[in-house]
Amino acid sequence: MSSDPWGRVDETGTVYVRTADGEQVVGSWQAGSPEEALAYFERKYEGLVVEIGLLEKRVKTTDLSSKDAMAAVGHLREQVDAHHAVGDLAALRVRLDKLVELVDARREERRAQRAKQSDEARHAKEALVAEAEELAGSDQWRAAGERLRALVDTWKGLPRLDRKSDDELWHRFSHARSAFSKRRKQHFAHLDAQREEARKTKERLVAEAEGLSKSTDWGATAARYRDLMSEWKAAGRAQREHEEDLWNRFRGAQDVFFAARGSVFAERDAEQTENLKLKEELAGEAEKLLPITDLKAARAAFRALNERWEAIGHVPRDARPKVEGRMHTVERAMQEAEEAEWRRTNPEARARAEGLTGQLQAAADKLKGQIEQARAQGNDARAQKLERELEGRQALLDQALKGLQEFGG
Template identity: 80%
Template sequence: MSSDPWGRVDETGTVYVRTADGEKVAGSWQAGSPEEALAYFERKYDGLEVEVGLLEHRAKTTDLPAKDAMAAIEHLREQVAQAHAVGDLAALDRRLTALTGVVEARREERKAARARQAEEARRAKESLVAEAEELAGSDQWRSAGERLRELVGTWKGLPRLDRKADDELWHRFSHARSAFSKRRKAHFAALDAQREETRRRKEKLITEAESLSGSTDWGPTAARYRELMRDWKAAGRAHRDAEEDLWARFRAAQDAFFQARGEVFAERDAEHRENLARKEELAAEAEKLLPVTDVKAARAALRSIGERWEAIGHVPRDARAGIEGRMQAVERAVHEAEDAEWRRTNPEARARAEGLTGQLQGAVDKLREQADKARAAGNTARAEKLEKELAGRQALLDQALKGLQEFGG
């Protein structure tokens, strides 16, 4: 017979294990010595101890579900209870009991963690719903749409709540997205309709612009093109794919008209510049008539210059005032010379001038005589009054004499 502190083998080969409740049969051994029998059943105990240790490690360090852990504990507890091993079975049972407490504690921890996670998920989803409902009324179609898509991705990454709460929040979230999508669809449908109307309006403007492209009524047509451009800008934009084509056609019609007008104006400008050069020669010729010494010859020469001037035609607008001013200055000088010559040679005017001069001379002589008499008589006040009147008449006489000189008198 062989034994150790935890078991023994009797002479029949029966193996016993010692427990707090007394010895229990662990098994029998007929194939070898009692020592080998004890060693075999001790190895079975070591195996149980290893399994208990592994389960302890898994329960404490991994996410082993509590249900699976409890099933494993019960399985090992049954094996320990069956006592088919030699060793401190009570110690293994105590470890399994302690492990049960650990699993229960971890179950509660996980339950609390799931509750916290669920509460956090609920608050997160309520926040997403609130933001989605706010975005549902936004007119920032691009940014709001992108943000709603981001919110969907965030929602999918959150844990599910209990079915009722999750469904209610999802319904609100989905309704907000649908409301935004409906408003956006309506907005862009209206925008499409507006752009289509803009396209039709611009087609009409193009039709008129193309009909005017061959016009040679430069001023009114250019003014009408400016009005068409204002109408074009006021019409807004058509669809992007149509806008460029519409503008190209509208611009082509304008370009055809303005290019033709530019060519005509360029030719006209060249002609006007040539006319200016010819008129500058005539102005220089006219200016050689000054000062006027022979009125009749000057008038004849100026008449000839004027006829050639009128035959030339228009000059550039910015040079018109200057060149015409030169001719007008010569014309005024000749006209003034003619007036002076007429006054000098008119018999009636000379006679009137001589008569006026004689009358004024008589009045001056009479006033001078009266003033001298008054001063000689000592009547100073009368003398001064007469002398003032004399001064006025003398000034008129001097002016009349100057006019008379123009007649050669």
């Protein structure tokens, strides 16, 4: 018979293991010595120790599921409880019990972690839904569309919630995206309709512009082109594939007209510049008539100059006031000389002037007598009043005398 602290082999070859509940039969050994029998079953015990150690390591360091861990513990426990090994089986049961506690603790940790992750995912998805619903009313079509696509990618990266919660949030999220897409589609459909209307309007404007390109009614046509440009701007933009071509045709038609007008105006400007030179020479000749000493000769000379002036034609608009002003100055001097001559040779006007002067002189003399009389009587107030009246009459008299002098009298 052979034995060690945890087991023995009796004379019949039966192997026993010692436990707290007494000896338990491990098995029967007939193939060799009792020592070999104990060594064999001790190796089986060491195998269990190794397996339990590996399982402990897996539970602590890997993401082994609780279900698989508990199945492995159960399998090892069956082997320990079967007493097919020689060693401290009670110590193995203690380790297995602690493993169960560890698996339970890891299960709770994972449950708490999943709950936390689920809560975080819920908050994250609710935030995505809130942002999507806000974006649903945006008119920033490109930016909002890109942001919504990014939100979808973010959503896909988040853990799923319970079916009911996840479905409800996804429904709101999807509805917000659909609402935005619907509004964007309506917007661009309306925009397409506007651009189509703009295209039709601009084609009409182009047709009119091309029809006017050969017009020689410079003023009216230029004004119409300005109106057409205003209508073009008010029409809005056509589709991109039409806008540039329509604009090139519209501008091309105007360029043809304005190039032709520019050529004509250049010729006209050259002619008007020459006209200005001629009129400046005539104005200089007219100015030599001043001052007028011989009215008859000056009148004849000015008439001849004016006939030549009228025959010359237009001058540049910005130079017209100055050169015409020089002729008008001579013409006004001529008119003033004629008026002065008429006054000198008009007997009725002279008689009226003399009569008025006599009346004013008589009134002034009468006032002077009244002033002297008032002062003699000591009535200074009346004298002062009469003096003010005399000042007014004297001013009229001076004016009448000046007019009378113009008649040479």
